[in-house]
Amino acid sequence: MVPLEFEQVEAIRDHDELVEFLCNDEWPFHGRRVLAPDDVAAMEFSSADVATYWIVDRHRPHRQVVGLVRLLDMSDIGEGAPLFDLRIAGRHRGCGLGTLATRWVVDHLFSAYPEMHRIEANTRDDNVAMQRVLSTAGFTREGRLREAWGSDDGRWFDTMIYGILRTDWASTGASSSQSPV
Numbered sequence: 001m002v003p004l005e006f007e008q009v010e011a012i013r014d015h016d017e018l019v020e021f022l023c024n025d026e027w028p029f030h031g032r033r034v035l036a037p038d039d040v041a042a043m044e045f046s047s048a049d050v051a052t053y054w055i056v057d058r059h060r061p062h063r064q065v066v067g068l069v070r071l072l073d074m075s076d077i078g079e080g081a082p083l084f085d086l087r088i089a090g091r092h093r094g095c096g097l098g099t100l101a102t103r104w105v106v107d108h109l110f111s112a113y114p115e116m117h118r119i120e121a122n123t124r125d126d127n128v129a130m131q132r133v134l135s136t137a138g139f140t141r142e143g144r145l146r147e148a149w150g151s152d153d154g155r156w157f158d159t160m161i162y163g164i165l166r167t168d169w170a171s172t173g174a175s176s177s178q179s180p181v
């Protein structure tokens with residue numbers, strides 16, 4: 001059994017927990033490495049365009065949040081392709097959770113939205129872990145945007161573009177075996 005649960009975030013109810021999760025860790029491959037409460041207040045978590053989920057380790061005796069995933073561009077479903085922003089808490093990185101969470105995102109989106117044709121993912125070209133996660137979860141590397149990813153220290157990085165089609169997902173057999181939350 002997959003040891004993770006995905007609980008939908010409600011931005012107002014969960015505001016304090018979002019601030020605690022996002023501001024007490026570092027996000028070295030995001031535009032902002034460190035977030036302040038005002039940054040969190042400016043982020044979108046639940047709307048027509050964005051759905052966010054806590055990633056919870058269900059094997060612990062007490063509820064333990066190990067990550068957060070935001071599904072973006074949801075209003076594009078049917079015409080475009082949603083993106084997602086995955087963040088595993090620092091002390092839980094490198095344990096396979098990012099791979100499990102990405103598989104869940106793919107299963108959840110293709111199952112919940114039969115009209116959805118593809119999912120996209122962008123990552124910085126030096127984010128090796130995220131690129132490994134995407135390959136393992138069935139995404140194909142489709143391109144590179146030169147110096148398209150700005151960093152808060154003034155540096156520019158290339159953006160790697162990944163995508164997965166419904167047909168890619170169906171060919172793995174995941175479409176008949178998954179059970180989205």
Ligand SMILES: CC(C)(COP(=O)(O)OP(=O)(O)OC[C@H]1O[C@@H](n2cnc3c(N)ncnc32)[C@H](O)[C@@H]1OP(=O)(O)O)[C@@H](O)C(=O)NCCC(=O)NCCS
Pocket residue numbers: 027028029030085086087088089092093094095096097098099100122123124127128129130132133136
């Ligand atoms: C990127 C991230 C989601 C990956 O999730 P994770 O749980 O740490 O990764 P996993 O344990 O599932 O490991 C996936 C692969 O990456 C490799 N990996 C993990 N950490 C690594 C690191 N720091 N450097 C290089 N490779 C790494 C693992 O060995 C594994 O490789 P394999 O599939 O060949 O065995 C997570 O590290 C994270 O949240 N980082 C900060 C936020 C971020 O960068 N999000 C992505 C934004 S696009």
